[in-house]
Amino acid sequence: MAGGTLTITAGIATSAARRAPRVQRRARDRSIGAALGVVLGAAVCWLMHRALADDALITVSFARTLAESGTWGVYPGLTAHTQTSPLNAWLIAAGVVAVGHPIVVVGSLLCTCLGVIGWLAT
Secondary structure: OHHHHHHHHHHHHHHHHHHHHHHHHHHHHHHHHHHHHHHHHHHHHHHHOOOOOHHHHHHHHHHHHHHHHOOOOOEOOEOOOOOOOHHHHHHHHHHHHHOOOHHHHHHHHHHHHHHHHHHHHO
């Protein structure tokens, strides 16, 4: 009976020993994926920060107005209901309240989102 217990215990220990490198490899791969996402986001932000298109500028305007005056619109005091992506505007507005620079917040949000995507993709 003692020999059987020893074999089972050795089998469990061997199985755990085999899993450890896979878990470490997966954590490393996820970290690399997240880092690549952040680097890609930073590169895109650096290349495009002066060339934001129409929808991006509208979103930044909504976020800045929301952060500064609490108005949901492009101009303080004039409410509008034409925002393409309200969640994005709310997240940017929260960042503008904390940081104060909308373009920095947009770049940080882009890096964060691409880092999470890189983490989840691996």
